[in-house]
Amino acid sequence: MDARRLTCFIAVAETLHFRKAAERLRLAQPALSQHIRRLEEELGCQLLRRDRRRVELTPAGRALLEAGRRALVSLDQAAEAARRTAAGQVAPLRVGFLSPASFSLVPQVLRRLRAEHPEVHLLLREADSTALLEEVRLGGLDVAFVRGPVTAPGVLLEPLRREPLVVVLPADHRLARRTRVPLSELARLEFIGFPRESAPSLHDAVTGMCLEAGFSPAFVTEAGDWYTIVSLVAAGLGCAILPESVSTFHREGAVYRALQGSSRHVELVMARGPTPPGPALQACLRIVSGLTGVDLRP
Numbered sequence: 001m002d003a004r005r006l007t008c009f010i011a012v013a014e015t016l017h018f019r020k021a022a023e024r025l026r027l028a029q030p031a032l033s034q035h036i037r038r039l040e041e042e043l044g045c046q047l048l049r050r051d052r053r054r055v056e057l058t059p060a061g062r063a064l065l066e067a068g069r070r071a072l073v074s075l076d077q078a079a080e081a082a083r084r085t086a087a088g089q090v091a092p093l094r095v096g097f098l099s100p101a102s103f104s105l106v107p108q109v110l111r112r113l114r115a116e117h118p119e120v121h122l123l124l125r126e127a128d129s130t131a132l133l134e135e136v137r138l139g140g141l142d143v144a145f146v147r148g149p150v151t152a153p154g155v156l157l158e159p160l161r162r163e164p165l166v167v168v169l170p171a172d173h174r175l176a177r178r179t180r181v182p183l184s185e186l187a188r189l190e191f192i193g194f195p196r197e198s199a200p201s202l203h204d205a206v207t208g209m210c211l212e213a214g215f216s217p218a219f220v221t222e223a224g225d226w227y228t229i230v231s232l233v234a235a236g237l238g239c240a241i242l243p244e245s246v247s248t249f250h251r252e253g254a255v256y257r258a259l260q261g262s263s264r265h266v267e268l269v270m271a272r273g274p275t276p277p278g279p280a281l282q283a284c285l286r287i288v289s290g291l292t293g294v295d296l297r298p
Contacts, residue, residue, distance in 0.1 A: 001039075001042065001043075001071075002038075002039070002042075003072065003075060004035065005035045005036070005038060005039040005042075006039070006064075006068050006071065006072065007025070007072065008021070008025065008027070008032050008035040008036060008039070009035075009036055009039055009047060009048075009061075009064065009065075009068065010065060010068050010069060010072070011024050011025050011032075012032070012036060012048065012055065013047075013048070013057055013061060013064075013065045014065075016054065016055045016056065016057075017055060018032060018033065018050075018055065036048065043060070043064075045058075045060045046058050046060065046061075047060055047061035047064060048061055091117075091119055091120050091121065091278065091279050091280035092120075092121045092123060092280065093113070093120050093121070093122055093123065093142055093143070093280035093281060093284060094123045094125065094140070094141045094142045094143075095110070095122060095123070095124055095125070095141070095142065095143055095144070095145075095284075096124075096125040096126070096127060096132040096135060096136070096141040096143070096144030096145070096146075097124070097125075097126060097132075097144065097145045098126065098127065098128055098129055098132065098145070098146060098147065104161075104245050104268070105145065105160065105161065105268060105288070105291060105292070106145055108291055109284065109287050109288055109291065110122060110124075112287045112291075113283065113284060113287060116283070116287070117280070117283045120280045120283060120284075125141060125144075128194075128198040128199060128224070129146035129147045129150060129198070129199060129200070129201070130197060130198055130199075130200070131198075132144040132145075132146050132271065133146060133150070133152040133155055133271055136152075136155050136271045136272060136273055137152065137153075137154045137155050137273070139273060142272065142273070142277075142278075142280070142281050142284075143270060143271065143272045143281060143284060144270070144271045144272075145160075145268060145269070145270055145271075146268075146269050146270075146271055147199060147201045147202055147243070147266050147267065147268070147269065148201050148266065148267035148268070148269035149201055149266075149267055149269075150200070150201050150269060152271065154273075154274065155271050155272070155273065155274075156271065156272050156273070156274055157269050157270070157271055158269065158270045158271075158272075158294060158296055159267045159268075159269050159294075160267070160268045160269065160270055160288065160292045160294055161267065161268045161292060162265045162266075162267055163243045163244050163245060163265055163266055163267070163268060164243075164244050164258075164259075164265050165205065165206070165209070165241050165242065165243060165244065165259060165262075165264060165265065165266065166241070166242060166243075166244050166246075166247055166256045166257060166258055166259060167181050167186065167239055167240070167241050167256070167257050167259055168229070168230055168233045168239060168240040168241070168242055168246075168254055168255070168256055169181070169233065169239050169254070169255055169256075169257060170233060170234065170235075170236045170239075170253060170254065170255075171234070171252075171253050171254060171255050172236075172253075173239075175257070176255045176257065178257060179257065179258065180257065180258045180259070180260040181257045181258070181259060181260060182259075182260045182261050183209060183210065183213040183259055183260065183261040183262050184213045184214060184215070184261060186210070186213075186215075186217075186239060186241075187210075187213070187214070187215035189218075189238060189239045190218050190220040190221075190237070190238035190239070191206075191217040191218055191219045191220065191238055191239060191240065191241075192219070192220070192221045192222070192223065192229050192232050192233060192237060192238045192239070192240045193206060193217075193219050193222060193223075193229065193240060193241070194222065194223070194224070194229070195222045195224070198224060201266055201267070202242075202243070202266055205264045205265070205266055206241045206264075208264060209241075209259075209262040209264040212262065213261055213262065220237075220238060221237055221238060226242060226246050226249075227249060227251070229242065230242075230246065230249060230251045230254050231251060231254075233253075233254045234251050234252065234253030234254035235253070236253075241259070243266050244256075270288060270296070
């Protein structure tokens with residue numbers, strides 16, 4: 001989408017007056033009208049209704065106004081980051097993370113980075129572990145926080161923390177009355193989980209612990225994110241086994257219980273490329289090392 005056309009549309013949408021919008025932009029009114037017409041042709045929908053008395057937004061126009069404002073802010077921020085980087089005033093750091101990891105260590109790291117290194121410009125990316133590791137390998141991310149145990153050729157992996165697993169149950173289930181649930185009690189329940197390709201370490205840990213308890217988990221439903229999984233459990237569609245950090249998310253109708261009968265866990269792992277880290281990544285490594293006690297040598 002052409003940023004100039006979007007700017008013209010936002011000016012008209014905010015003033016609901018073509019002449020006033022043209023004056024704001026210091027643009028001839030016919031040229032402004034042409035920009036709006038071409039934007040509507042590009043999108044294939046009408047954004048404004050105009051007659052002799054007034055101009056009003058269509059539903060599509062209202063949607064574009066909200067999203068368009070955010071888009072222009074993002075463009076301005078990207079341009080400013082480029083200018084500051086070229087002037088040596090900012091060090092960009094591309095950080096990837098998966099949602100449960102953001103509940104514990106990641107917010108602390110980002111908070112410290114902003115407080116201690118205001119020159120670092122953070123670019124954040126949320127995805128599953130498989131996608132994040134591939135982006136680190138290809139150089140699209142400087143560092144990522146993923147679930148382990150995991151292997152990834154061409155990527156340096158540093159285990160940071162071990163985390164136990166908990167069972168998520170419907171609040172009205174009979175097992176929800178217990179504070180600790182024997183793993184064997186889940187044998188007859190239906191399971192909800194991640195597809196193995198998006199969370200292999202977690203999927204394998206859950207499957208392995210269930211096999212050790214004498215049964216194979218029946219995964220009847222899969223979802224791509226943890227909050228959907230918890231919501232499906234709350235709806236009574238089954239149970240789930242997830243990292244303990246997810247339990248900070250409250251969802252009415254779902255409860256979290258400790259598991260009895262298995263010592264399996266998952267790891268929080270930091271992944272980065274094999275090349276020597278720049279100043280921004282070095283600062284990140286020092287902070288992570290201080291918070292975890294793990295020696296992260298550049």
